[in-house]
Amino acid sequence: MGSDGAEPGSVRPGGRTARVRTAVLRAAGDALAERGFAHLDLADIARRAEVGKTTVYRRWGTATGLVADLLADMAEQSLPRTETGSLLGDLRANARLVQRTLADPRQGALFKAVIAAATCEAKTAEALHHFYDVRVTEWAPCVQQAIDRGEVPEGTDTHEVIRAVSAPLYYRLLTSGGPLDEDAADQAAAAAATAAAAGAYLRGKELG
Amino acid sequence: MGSDGAEPGSVRPGGRTARVRTAVLRAAGDALAERGFAHLDLADIARRAEVGKTTVYRRWGTATGLVADLLADMAEQSLPRTETGSLLGDLRANARLVQRTLADPRQGALFKAVIAAATCEAKTAEALHHFYDVRVTEWAPCVQQAIDRGEVPEGTDTHEVIRAVSAPLYYRLLTSGGPLDEDAADQAAAAAATAAAAGAYLRGKELG
């Protein structure tokens, strides 16, 4: 009569359970990149991961649930940030990192797929938001340094500046379909740096 | 033997055929907004449209095919553009229009859903790109006017400036989940106007 206990995989998370999760998440990433979110098939993922499909359904339940876990895993793998000494240089480094990621066939397709999945389920959306929170928080300090150097006005929302760099690149990826080349990255970085220096990202209120 | 002829609905596009298309596209929009792309069910759409499900499968085939047609229909319904006399004013009007659309529960959900669908099928992606091309082309003249007035340097990519206004709003909608309020719209407009005036969107090459 007691409760059903916790989620499968939480009581004995070591050994096989961990290996299964790794294999399934890897297979899920491959399948998402190759086939897209709409054509995702959990049985196919189980086959790729050399795991019983029952296991995949039991532990993750739905395609969006699996993507949510994949996003949680992706959020943990952080890339080191480079520092160049100027805001424009730092933003450009960030823009080119994002651009290279989205322009890469596998990674670009993967990001499209996880974003598509996030539009279909609140829990997956939350996982996606967390993933970007982590990435943005990693880069925000370079804007703070620019504030300290006097390049950017006090009171600027540092996170918003970082998001402003990525936004046009994601817009191209998803809606315009324009080329995601280095020029696009540099343009995004330059626009964000210029706007930030002019105080366009001051916290709390917009420019008059 | 001879060819199979054209797509169903192309030989006798009037009367019932047109009514069916209208009813199905309306039902598809409702279903996408309410349930999201992943939970889309063509039989359910047929029921809502009071149409045989055979008809929906025959004419549109797949969920992504139906969304592609919906996007073609949406591209034809254009909204009038307001003019304020200044670039910032015009961009702000555009930004608030986009913001209000995305913040609206039904429209916001619908846009998320069509973007999700577009990530899954090349034809649907093309339809989405065309939709945004139409919208951007409608607003680009206000940037040209700013160039003519001397507010923005010659050689600026007018379409890119318009896209720069929308990009941060779509970024919030899809990845950050931050509030889509008027301040967000005004900030996007101000940042784009500032960057455009500084020559960040010059065609062909980025700033040094």
Place this chain on the structure above:
DNA sequence: CGATTAATGAAACTGGAGTTCCGTTATGGG
């Protein structure tokens, strides 16, 4: 190391998404 039981996985099962068949409706041309 051995007992307990969480977690896995093969196989059989089920429901509904998508298809096929064919009779009915009504469009567009003459």
Place this chain on the structure above:
DNA sequence: CCCATAACGGAACTCCAGTTTCATTAATCG
């Protein structure tokens, strides 16, 4: 107005994504 047939729609059918069952394997605790 009438005919040929494009397009629709109900019903029966198929097939596979997702579920259930239960035996097997191996993670954790003592």
